[in-house]
Amino acid sequence: MLTVGQVSGLIAAASIVVQYILPLALVVILINYVGSQNNAVTWSIVNRTISTTIWPHLLRADSVNDRYSSRPVRVISWAMTITALLLVPSSVLAPLGLSEEIVPTGPQRVKFAYAQDTSSWGRVTMRRPELAFGRLCETGLNINCPGQYQGVYMNETSEGVWESVSTDDDSTINSTIPLNYTNMFYSATSNPGNTVSGLFDIQYRRWHLDRLDLYDKGATYAQGDFRFIENLIPQEAILLKEGLIIDMTDTPGIGFRNHTVPVGLEFGATWSEDLTWIEPVTQCVDTNLSIEVNFAKGADSFITNHTYFIVDRGAWIDLDMDELETRPWNDNQTLDLFGRAYKAARMSNVLAAASLNISLPLDSSAETLPKIEISEDMAFDNPTLFSYLDLDTLVIHELAGFEGTLDEFSISNTSDIAVNHEPSYPDGYVKLLALNYTAVTNICRGYYYLDDTHLDMRANNISYPAVDCGFILGPGVLMSEENFSPDTYTGRSTYQRKMYVCSTGMRASIKTVDFYYNETSTQLSSLEVSRIAEKTYPDDASKPLWAVEHSYERRMWFDPLWGLVNDSYETMEGFYTQRSGHLWLPMSPHLVLGFGEVEGIGTLAAASSFIRHLSNLYGGVSIGERDYSGKFEYSMVERIRPLFENETAASQVPSLIMTDGLAASLVGTKTSLSDSGAPWPASLAADSPANGFPQQLRVSPNTRVIRYDIHFAIPGLILLGIFAFALAWAITILVLYPVILRTFQNTYNQTSAGRLAASLLKNGSANANRPTCQWVEDDGKLRISFGHIDRTESDYFCRVVGTAPDAEP
Known part of the structure; x- marks a missing residue:
């Protein structure tokens, strides 16, 4: 019979499988319908959607290649990969340590x-x-047991023949225990x-x-x-x-x-x-x-x-x-x-x-x-x-x-x-x-x-x-x-x-x-x-x-x-x-x-x-x-x-x-x-x-008590240690350099696929630090085509083919 911990482990394993496989399937469906021409906003979303799955690792895409990358990028990238891999066994093993027992409590008087x-x-x-x-008592001889003497004795009337004799009217063999x-x-x-x-x-x-x-x-x-x-x-x-x-x-x-x-x-x-x-x-x-x-x-x-x-x-x-x-x-x-x-x-x-x-x-x-x-x-x-x-x-x-x-x-x-x-x-x-x-x-x-x-x-x-x-x-x-x-x-x-x-x-x-x-x-x-x-x-x-x-x-x-x-x-x-x-x-x-x-x-x-x-x-x-x-x-x-x-x-x-x-x-x-x-x-x-x-x-x-076997928590404890270290480091940076959030926003926006392509195709004429809401209303509507995505390749890599008139705000 499965324990509660084992069932929890199986559920966690199933959840992880769904967590990784479902996005893979959805991305396949997405790529089938996205085509090679979309506005800049769509290309940013497509890039972000693919990057959140393990498809880049499976396809050995550019974003997972660490050759010629800077050391900080390689270290942080590998740390994220290791922690992601460590999350799988820790999520599955951690519940297995749980067990439920029925144990006695202190003595008490009960009904x-x-x-x-x-x-x-x-x-x-x-x-x-x-x-x-x-x-x-007395096998073969009917007289009283020890402790009871009521006037009955045995008389041998002839050789081998015995009769019980009563001495008075009250005589009897009394079976009562004295x-x-x-x-x-x-x-x-x-x-x-x-x-x-x-x-x-x-x-x-x-x-x-x-x-x-x-x-x-x-x-x-x-x-x-x-x-x-x-x-x-x-x-x-x-x-x-x-x-x-x-x-x-x-x-x-x-x-x-x-x-x-x-x-x-x-x-x-x-x-x-x-x-x-x-x-x-x-x-x-x-x-x-x-x-x-x-x-x-x-x-x-x-x-x-x-x-x-x-x-x-x-x-x-x-x-x-x-x-x-x-x-x-x-x-x-x-x-x-x-x-x-x-x-x-x-x-x-x-x-x-x-x-x-x-x-x-x-x-x-x-x-x-x-x-x-x-x-x-x-x-x-x-x-x-x-x-x-x-x-x-x-x-x-x-x-x-x-x-x-x-x-x-x-x-x-x-x-x-x-x-x-x-x-x-x-x-x-x-x-x-x-x-x-x-x-x-x-x-x-x-x-x-x-x-x-x-x-x-x-x-x-x-x-x-x-x-x-x-x-x-x-x-x-x-x-x-x-x-x-x-x-x-x-x-x-x-x-x-x-x-x-x-x-x-x-x-x-x-x-x-x-x-x-x-x-x-x-x-x-x-x-x-x-x-x-x-x-x-x-x-x-x-x-x-x-x-x-x-x-x-x-x-x-x-x-x-x-x-x-x-x-x-x-x-x-x-x-x-x-x-x-x-x-x-x-x-x-x-x-x-x-x-x-x-x-x-x-x-x-x-x-x-x-x-x-x-x-x-x-x-x-x-x-x-x-x-x-x-x-x-x-x-x-x-x-x-x-x-x-x-x-x-x-x-x-x-x-x-x-x-x-x-x-x-x-x-x-x-x-x-x-x-x-x-x-x-x-x-x-x-x-x-x-x-x-x-x-x-x-x-x-x-x-009923819940017990836990700490051996099953070892992967989780390692992950917790990495988490605590990274969190402390990040908080320290945020405290010492508050401007890092603005830098983070600019870095992410300016390296997104849609903004980067639109900016390059327009020769950088627009302000790169525009807020997202302004960029979406301007360059985000540009319809960009990639010539080498489909099986039939074109003579261009990327170009603007117009503005999307039906783009939703």
């Missing part, structure tokens, strides 16, 4: 209004129900104008109603609901949807914001807000193993043969069976996701070697093994890894081997590594032994105890962040030596797919988001995010305080509450706290006890939804789950295929999938207009005003 999302994201988002927040818990999780985010979302500001996008006699004495309660809306992964941008900012670039995550925009500003505005941000963070490690598929189509058959191989790229270098022993992870809130993925990858490679009958350690001279062909039976039993039908799709799955049998591959308890295993290290630290892929997964998750139940026996606290692990298999890549041109096609092709082991956790933090709005109405589509950055803190004391519910010494049976709190709750009973820039979200039993659900129980989405999405990331049981393989949308394959070139880029894949699912599930209800926390019991429908003046936000309204 904001709710900006509705008119897309499907806005339509699918349900209104908040007029019900209080509720929480249900007052002290409510106040605690509103304490850091409920001050007027605070844009940071707390525990109660993160809600399910959809919900449904339910009722059970055991809960709240049969009162109706709400539960989260879920459905996919749209696959955002192919878009690779920062998106604004109802209640969320969704980052689908190389740093996936979601920020919670019920969108409001400034209104009544002519050119929009820019401003910043601090928002609660959740990032699924993944670290992947290359197993140095690839799946290879060879296609061979016979010339005399319709059958295509498929052969599968495992390609070793250094997977078993420096590995032995001792790699299956390890200490439990003790990284706590300094979560080492790369270390966990790296350890899981090495353990998985040891198990893979055992299942493929590869003896470890390898011979010292061997770095890689030859390709290992997979039998037809093994390929048939494991279509997840060995399939030619969906070769260009993504596979994301729990850790598993190549054999694909119904029973998980496991190293025998009678093996040397199992028999010689010691339960602890010399320093007394427990020594874990992974004999199967489930054990590898649980070690990667952070278990400190392994048994046949595969249950997490840890008590819940801030020290155990939620982590899940699995593997991803990239879309097949056609090997470089293959060629599908018609002249060289052989019917054979080879594809390879890289395999990575990954670990994923979820990190909560506060980020500073810069907004740009370029409308005067309340259109969400006109709101843009220009930057997302970690919030900076001047010192450790200014960092936020995070609280996480713990289960004392008991094994956890509930989704722990977590969130931002103020300093008065630093030692709150039942909670651990830490002051830091971020929090790794805590572990929950539903990471392994979930059955594919993503909505959780109750309405506290922040406590339940994240862990359930994580539990489904690497192949959790789910009915009708979203397909992220790219089988049904090639744009998905286009986005993820380049990411499998290295482990750093591949780490984005699980995080992108998590982010897409979380965006469909959750919504932020906090706006910049929120004034305070809802009264207890907190209601899901405690919405903010639709418009008003934010208490804490200051925006910088945009204004």
Whole structure:
């Protein structure tokens, strides 16, 4: 699109072209009709008209010849020519330096209004129900959550059979969030104008109603609901949807914001807000193993043969069976996701070697093994890894081997590594032994105890962040030596797919988001995010305080509450706290006890939804789950295929999938207009005003400014310098020699073509200094003929042929 300066330059260029070309054309027309006989006045006008164009220069006429001319005349003549030429680029270039920009002004308080999302994201988002927040705990055991004890306990009537028992008529399972818990999780985010979302500001996008006699004495309660809306992964941008900012670039995550925009500003505005941000963070490690598929189509058959191989790229270098022993992870809130993925990858490679009958350690001279062909039976039993039908799709799955049998591959308890295993290290630290892929997964998750139940026996606290692990298999890549041109096609092709082991956790933090709005109405589509950055803190004391519910010494049976709190709750009973820039979200039993659900129980989405999405990331049981393989949308394959070139880029894949699912599930209800926390019991429908003046936000309204690039003015500045010098010189002459004007008039009149010719033809008999009005009435009427102008030349050069009787005064 052309700028104002460029348009002005084009107009100036066009004007110059017309300025020079139009007089040329008019002079041609004039010469065609002027003839060779005219009165003296006419010849003066003709001479003046031709001299004001560039025809003398084009024709190299006498008036532009400087040979034998005096030095002052040559200097001034060349100066005029140069300045005339310089005027052309200066006239064209000078406007090009002009530009118009919309820039922010000083911060001020302006009115904001709710900006509705008119897309499907806005339509699918349900209104908040007029019900209080509720929480249900104890998977499989119906008793009250921490902080609510209403006389209900579980009684085992027979082995494995439990019944809830009420101690009196008032006993019930109370789902209400206790007052002290409510106040605690509103304490850091409920001050007027605070844009940071707390525990109660993160809600399910959809919900449904339910009722059970055991809960709240049969009162109706709400539960989260879920459905996919749209696959955002192919878009690779920062998106604004109802209640969320969704980052689908190389740093996936979601920020919670019920969108409001400034209104009544002519050119929009820019401003910043601090928002609660959740990032699924993944670290992947290359197993140095690839799946290879060879296609061979016979010339005399319709059958295509498929052969599968495992390609070793250094997977078993420096590995032995001792790699299956390890200490439990003790990284706590300094979560080492790369270390966990790296350890899981090495353990998985040891198990893979055992299942493929590869003896470890390898011979010292061997770095890689030859390709290992997979039998037809093994390929048939494991279509997840060995399939030619969906070769260009993504596979994301729990850790598993190549054999694909119904029973998980496991190293025998009678093996040397199992028999010689010691339960602890010399320093007394427990020594874990992974004999199967489930054990590898649980070690990667952070278990400190392994048994046949595969249950997490840890008590819940801030020290155990939620982590899940699995593997991803990239879309097949056609090997470089293959060629599908018609002249060289052989019917054979080879594809390879890289395999990575990954670990994923979820990190909560506060980020500073810069907004740009370029409308005067309340259109969400006109709101843009220009930057997302970690919030900076001047010192450790200014960092936020995070609280996480713990289960004392008991094994956890509930989704722990977590969130931002103020300093008065630093030692709150039942909670651990830490002051830091971020929090790794805590572990929950539903990471392994979930059955594919993503909505959780109750309405506290922040406590339940994240862990359930994580539990489904690497192949959790789910009915009708979203397909992220790219089988049904090639744009998905286009986005993820380049990411499998290295482990750093591949780490984005699980995080992108998590982010897409979380965006469909959750919504932020906090706006910049929120004034305070809802009264207890907190209601899901405690919405903010639709418009008003934010208490804490200051925006910088945009204004239009004109800028100029001085580089485009250089020719004009040179011309201006010449102009100033010449003007000063001329004024000086006029001041010192006032008579110069009379001299100038006489010089011009006496050298005009008509007066000069008439005077010479009359032998100078008339007064040469006569005023113009007298000369016109006298010699100006003389009809003068030039004999050599026409093609037919005469025997004279110039003569008077009479007086023009029809000359107009």
